[in-house]
Amino acid sequence: MKLYYTGNSPYARRPHMAVIEYGLTDKVEVEDCGPLGTDDHVLRQYGPGGKVPGLLTDNGVFICETLIILNCLDELSGGKLYPAAGKAREEAMALEGLAGLLMESQFYRARENRRDASEQSPGYLESEAARSARCYDALEAHVAGFVDDLNMAHLSVVACLGYADWRHPGDWRDGRPALGAWYDKIMERPSCADTKPVF
Ligand SMILES: N[C@@H](CCC(=O)N[C@@H](CS)C(=O)NCC(=O)O)C(=O)O
Structure with a gap:
């Protein structure tokens, strides 16, 4: 998988921290895709938002929105991000x-x-x-x-x-x-x- 982030984005920092904290660096490549906002920005090929964070799965599916991405990373880690129940x-x-x-x-x-x-x-x-x-x-x-x-x-x-x-x-x-x-x-x-x- 690939996580797109930019250095000072507080939203993107959350999944970026999760990748480091929960030992996902061998499964999730992280790419700083700043600066944002141009029409030809790399994120625009994946969807209308053009915002970070964005997660590109190994199946080529692009997922946006911080909480959805954290949910994906929780699953990928085997449930390490949050207490189970x-x-x-x-x-x-x-x-x-x-x-x-x-x-x-x-x-x-x-x-x-x-x-x-x-x-x-x-x-x-x-x-x-x-x-x-x-x-x-x-x-x-x-x-x-x-x-x-x-x-x-x-x-x-x-x-x-x-x-x-x-x-x-x-x-x-x-x-x-x-x-x-x-x-x-x-x-x-x-x-x-x-x-x-x-x-
Ligand atoms: N609701 C989004 C917000 C993400 C967001 O606003 N990201 C900002 C950076 S902190 C962004 O990519 N802005 C680019 C733009 O507005 O074009 C989420 O939870 O992931």
């Missing part, structure tokens, strides 16, 4: 969902921030900043319960916090010491350190 699985899914909505909020706020000032909506920026802050608060409240057993949802949280440090500096650390300590520790893992955004 029960409350542990439900909690992992809840955290993966929280990370997903936080990333969406951060990503669209960053896009809005990059628009010309005359086109920006202060109300939109404010409401997404507030949504992200609620997510950071929820993570701070729950981080003590993050089990020692790492799962993919923890890596998705890392991708959110790393993206915030790039696009929304100062967004999350103040007043959230437990989350900061957890992040600094998990960032020692090769899957996290080797995929950190460069800015």
Whole structure:
């Protein structure tokens, strides 16, 4: 299989981390296909989206969307990405969902921030900043319960916090010491350190 990513994409970082963390490097080749956005970009031959991440299977099927790709990688790994069942699985899914909505909020706020000032909506920026802050608060409240057993949802949280440090500096650390300590520790893992955004 081949995973298409770009260096600083927080979405693509999630399956990229999974490939490293769960020992899939012999089964999934990773290719940095940045920069994106041109009509002749390599991804455009596979579908209408032109977004990363994208997964090209050994059968030549192209799969887009982060959560679908993580699902494929979970299957490929024999179920290593998430706890198999029960409350542990439900909690992992809840955290993966929280990370997903936080990333969406951060990503669209960053896009809005990059628009010309005359086109920006202060109300939109404010409401997404507030949504992200609620997510950071929820993570701070729950981080003590993050089990020692790492799962993919923890890596998705890392991708959110790393993206915030790039696009929304100062967004999350103040007043959230437990989350900061957890992040600094998990960032020692090769899957996290080797995929950190460069800015
Ligand atoms: N819903 C998608 C979002 C992916 C996404 O927005 N990727 C961005 C990079 S972070 C992208 O490829 N943007 C290119 C573009 O907008 O043309 C997912 O979950 O994978």
